[in-house]
Structures are given as structure tokens and as C-alpha cells.
Amino acid sequence: QKEVEQDPGPLSVPEGAIVSLNCTYSNSAFQYFMWYRQYSRKGPELLMYTYSSGNKEDGRFTAQVDKSSKYISLFIRDSQPSDSATYLCAMGKTSYDKVIFGPGTSLSVIP
Amino acid sequence: DTGVSQNPRHKITKRGQNVTFRCDPISEHNRLYWYRQTLGQGPEFLTYFQNEAQLEKSRLLSDRFSAERPKGSFSTLEIQRTEQGDSAMYLCASRLSGTEETQYFGPGTRLLVL
Numbered sequence: 001q002k003e004v005e006q007d008p009g010p011l012s013v014p015e016g017a018i019v020s021l022n023c024t025y026s027n028s029a030f031q032y033f034m035w036y037r038q039y040s041r042k043g044p045e046l047l048m049y050t051y052s053s054g055n056k057e058d059g060r061f062t063a064q065v066d067k068s069s070k071y072i073s074l075f076i077r078d079s080q081p082s083d084s085a086t087y088l089c090a091m092g093k094t095s096y097d098k099v100i101f102g103p104g105t106s107l108s109v110i111p
Numbered sequence: 112d113t114g115v116s117q118n119p120r121h122k123i124t125k126r127g128q129n130v131t132f133r134c135d136p137i138s139e140h141n142r143l144y145w146y147r148q149t150l151g152q153g154p155e156f157l158t159y160f161q162n163e164a165q166l167e168k169s170r171l172l173s174d175r176f177s178a179e180r181p182k183g184s185f186s187t188l189e190i191q192r193t194e195q196g197d198s199a200m201y202l203c204a205s206r207l208s209g210t211e212e213t214q215y216f217g218p219g220t221r222l223l224v225l
Contacts, residue, residue: 008151034213043115043202043216044154051211088153095211096142098167099204101153 003027006089006102015111019076023089023102026070030091033065034099035074038086047087048074051095079109115217117203123223124193131189132220136205143186144214145178146202147171154202160186161208193224 006023013019021035032051036044048063050056056063062075072091076083086104116135124130136143141162146154157176158168162183172178175193180186190197200221204214 004153006153032213036216041221043117043218046213046215049213090153092213095213096206096208098144098156098159099154099214100156103151103153 002103003100004089004091004102007105008103010106010108012108012110013079015079015081015109017079017109019079019083019107019109021074021076021087021089021105021107023072024070025072025091025100027093027100028067028070029093030100032092032095032097033063033072034090034092035061035063036088036090036101037083038088038104040085044088081109081111084108115203115205115215117201117217117220119220120218121221121223123225125225126193126195128193129189129191130193130222131187132201132203132222133185133187134203134205134217135185136203137207137215140205140207140215141183142206142208142214143180144204144206145186145188146204146216148200148202148219149198154200157188190222193222195224198222198224 035048038044053067060077064073088104089102090099144159145157148154160180200219202219204216
């Protein structure tokens with residue numbers, strides 16, 4: 001079993017839809033949780049960064065962490081075609097530790 | 112551009128050749144990380160530096176791979192005797208230790224070994 005699991009998709013939604021992306025993990029030592037967006041042939045771009053359990057909102061993006069269930073989510077409201085990308089969840093034991101990534105979920109937002 | 116930069120962006124080489132990639136981190140970021148990403152997968156950790164000291168190496172980093180950060184600023188990743196399985200995107204990230212900030216990634220170097 002991999003440390004971080006993520007539905008690879010692809011996920012296709014109409015413009016304006018609410019998108020839910022999810023990851024599960026097995027290592028209870030993870031304390032820091034991130035979501036990165038990666039466009040084709042580009043490096044990952046940090047979207048959200050949270051510590052421990054709880055919610056964090058930034059514009060159209062909301063990240064949720066449930067450490068008791070070892071489950072994290074990213075919600076995208078009012079999805080736009082420009083949101084079409086691969087979304088990578090990532091986590092670390094400390095803020096300075098190496099980051100463990102999920103395999104990524106490919107998202108297409110159809111105009 | 113004050114982000115992480117990587118050169119070259121693309122490299123095509125023949126099997127058995129040596130290649131070297133360079134990463135310039137964000138200014139004043141003293142932690143520097145190397146990751147490898149293959150198609151359809153998330154990045155996998157290779158190694159990281161605190162200033163010029165290499166603090167951790169993944170078992171993915173075979174003895175054909177070597178990374179340096181001689182002056183604690185830019186870093187190089189060298190692959191000797193490349194194999195077709197080395198074809199991947201090599202990503203560099205940096206962060207500032209002593210803060211709660213996370214890592215910021217560069218655009219990557221895409222390697223194709225023929």
C-alpha cells in the first residue's frame with residue numbers, strides 16, 4: 001500500500017461545477033498537508049498549505065484535513081476551464097521534511 | 112523572476128551518456144530538494160540539502176546519481192551512464208528553514224534517454 005492514495009481520474013466537469021478532490025494516507029505522523037496544481041509539462045504550483053486538522057479557504061479553493069480519518073480534500077467552487085490541470089495532494093511530517101505526494105488527479109473543466 | 116529556476120528545461124541524451132542539471136533556488140532559501148516525476152505519477156523525493164550539507168538521500172538515488180550544493184546556493188544533479196529508465200522530469204524545490212513555509216517548485220528539467 002502506498003503512503004498516499006489519490007483517485008487518478010480523469011475527472012471531467014462542466015464549467016461552474018463544484019469539484020471535490022480527495023486523498024487518503026496511511027502514516028499518522030503526517031502533520032502538514034498541501035495541494036499543488038500542475039499544468040502539463042510544468043512544475044507543481046502550491047495552492048493550499050495547512051497544518052493538522054481543520055479547514056482553510058482561499059478564494060474559490062477550500063482545503064479540509066481530517067486526521068482522525070487520514071483523509072484530506074480540496075474543493076473548487078465555480079470551476080473554470082483554467083482550472084484544468086493535475087492536482088497533487090502532498091504531505092510531510094514536519095514543515096521542513098521531504099514531501100510525499102499522491103499520484104495526482106487529472107481534472108478537465110469543460111466550457 | 113524570483114522563483115526557483117532550473118536549467119536546462121529539456122535534455123535528450125543517448126543511453127550511457129552523463130548529464131548534469133542545475134537548480135537555482137529562491138534567494139535566501141537554505142533548504143533545497145530534488146524530486147523525480149515520471150508520467151502519471153506524483154513527484155518522488157530524491158535528496159535534500161540544508162545549505163551545502165546533503166542531509167538525506169532516497170534509496171531511489173542510485174550510485175549513478177550525485178547531487179552537490181557546493182556554496183549553499185545553486186545545486187547540481189548529475190546522472191552518470193544514463194539508462195532509459197532515467198527518463199523523467201527532475202524537479203527542484205526550495206524553502207526557508209526556521210519558518211513554517213513549505214516548498215516551492217521550479218519548472219523542472221525533462222530528461223529523455225534514447
